Amino acid sequence: MPALTAPKRKADAARLAERLAHLRDVVRASATDRPGVYRMIGDGGEVVYVGKSKRLRTRLLSYFRAEFPKDKGARIVREAATIEWSYVPSEFAALLEELRLIKRLRPRFNVAMKRDARHYAFVRVAGGVAPRLTVVRGSGAGERGGVFYGPFVGAERVGDALRELGDALGLRDCTFDSRMRFSDQPDLLVLPPRTPGCIRHEIGTCLGPCVAAVRAEVYDDRVRQARAFLEGRDDEPMERLREAMQLASDEMAYERAAVLRDKLQRLEALHEQFARLRFAVESLSFAYIVPGYEGEDRFYLVRRGVVRAELPSPRTPDEWEGLRLECGRIFGTEGARTPRAVSTVPAHEVDELLLVSSWFSVRPAELQATVSADAVGTLWAQDDR
Numbered sequence: 001m002p003a004l005t006a007p008k009r010k011a012d013a014a015r016l017a018e019r020l021a022h023l024r025d026v027v028r029a030s031a032t033d034r035p036g037v038y039r040m041i042g043d044g045g046e047v048v049y050v051g052k053s054k055r056l057r058t059r060l061l062s063y064f065r066a067e068f069p070k071d072k073g074a075r076i077v078r079e080a081a082t083i084e085w086s087y088v089p090s091e092f093a094a095l096l097e098e099l100r101l102i103k104r105l106r107p108r109f110n111v112a113m114k115r116d117a118r119h120y121a122f123v124r125v126a127g128g129v130a131p132r133l134t135v136v137r138g139s140g141a142g143e144r145g146g147v148f149y150g151p152f153v154g155a156e157r158v159g160d161a162l163r164e165l166g167d168a169l170g171l172r173d174c175t176f177d178s179r180m181r182f183s184d185q186p187d188l189l190v191l192p193p194r195t196p197g198c199i200r201h202e203i204g205t206c207l208g209p210c211v212a213a214v215r216a217e218v219y220d221d222r223v224r225q226a227r228a229f230l231e232g233r234d235d236e237p238m239e240r241l242r243e244a245m246q247l248a249s250d251e252m253a254y255e256r257a258a259v260l261r262d263k264l265q266r267l268e269a270l271h272e273q274f275a276r277l278r279f280a281v282e283s284l285s286f287a288y289i290v291p292g293y294e295g296e297d298r299f300y301l302v303r304r305g306v307v308r309a310e311l312p313s314p315r316t317p318d319e320w321e322g323l324r325l326e327c328g329r330i331f332g333t334e335g336a337r338t339p340r341a342v343s344t345v346p347a348h349e350v351d352e353l354l355l356v357s358s359w360f361s362v363r364p365a366e367l368q369a370t371v372s373a374d375a376v377g378t379l380w381a382q383d384d385r
C-alpha cells in the first residue's frame with residue numbers, strides 16, 4: 001500500500017474533523033437526555049457499535065470529548081458516518097434493547113469487547129458424538145450450542161469438580177471430536193489408532209470412545225447420568241466414590257482413600273452449588289414493574305431470568321385482563337411446566353439470563369418492584385379502588 005503523503009494525511013484529518021463536528025452538532029440539536037439505545041453506523045452502512053444510556057444525549061456527546069487513541073469511545077466514533085438512536089422507557093428497557101440489537105447485528109466493536117463479560121461461566125454439555133462436559137465463560141457462551149447449566153462464578157473450582165464428575169462416569173474431556181468411534185458403529189472396519197498423549201482410558205477414567213472401546217448406548221447413558229447429577233436428580237457418581245473410598249479404607253489403602261475423599265468433597269460441593277443455582281434461577285420468575293420516562297411504565301413478565309413479555313402498565317379493566325391472561329400464558333401450566341430440566345438454560349437464553357441476574361444482583365432493592373404472578377391480581381384490585 002502506498003504511504004500517505006503529508007498533504008493527503010492533512011486532508012484526511014480535516015475531513016474527519018469536519019465529519020465529527022457535524023455528528024456532534026446533530027446530537028446537540030436533536031438528542032434528548034432520556035433512556036435510549038444508539039447505533040454507530042460506518043460508511044458502508046455497517047453498524048459498528050451499539051450502546052445504551054439512561055441519559056442518551058450526555059452519553060453521545062461524551063464520545064466527542066474522548067481522547068484518541070487512548071479512549072475506546074474516540075476510536076468508535078471515528079468509524080461512524082452516522083449515529084442513529086431510539087428512545088426507550090427506562091434504563092432496564094435500554095439494557096434489554098441493547099442486548100437484542102447486539103445479538104442481531106453483531107457489531108464488531110461490541111463483539112471485540114465481549115472479553116470484558118467473562119466473569120460468569122456455564123457448564124456446557126456439547127452435542128455431537130460422545131459429548132463432553134466443559135466450563136465455558138461469559139456472555140456469548142450460548143452461541144456455541146449445546147445444553148447449558150448456570151450461570152455461576154468460580155469457573156476454576158467448578159472446572160475441577162467437573163473433571164471429577166467426568167472421571168467418575170468415564171466421560172471424555174479431549175477436543176479430538178473427529179476421532180470418536182463407538183464399538184457398535186456399523187462402518188467400523190479397522191480400530192482407530194490410540195490417541196497419543198492421553199492415558200485416561202488405560203487408567204479407567206474414560207470409557208475410550210477414541211479407541212472404539214465403548215458402545216454408544218453405554219456412553220450416552222453416562223452422559224444422561226451426568227446431566228441428572230447436575231439437575232439434582234441423581235447422586236450415583238457420589239455413591240460410587242463413597243463405595244470406592246470405603247473399599248480403600250477397608251483394605252487399609254489410606255492414601256488412596258484420602259484421594260477419593262478429596263474427589264468426593266469436590267463433587268459434593270458441585271452438587272450443592274447447582275442446588276443453590278436452581279433455586280436462584282427459579283426465583284427469577286415474577287412480574288417486574290418498571291417506572292418509565294414520563295409515565296411510560298412497563299410490566300416485564302420474567303420467567304427463569306428471561307423476559308417473556310413486556311406490556312405497558314395497564315390502566316383500563318381490559319388492559320388488566322390482558323395482563324392477567326399473559327401471566328397465565330407465561331407462568332401457568334403452558335409456560336411454567338415445560339418438560340425442560342429446571343437447571344438447564346437453552347443456548348439462546350444465556351445472555352439474557354446473565355443480564356437479568358446481574359441487574360438484580362447489583363440492585364437488590366429492585367426486587368421490591370417485583371410481584372409474583374399470582375399477586376398481579378391483587379395489584380389490579382388495588383388499582384380498582
Ligand code: SF4
Binds near residue numbers: 199200206
Ligand atoms: S481416552 Fe480418548 S476419548 Fe478419552 S479423553 Fe483420552 S483421548 Fe479423549
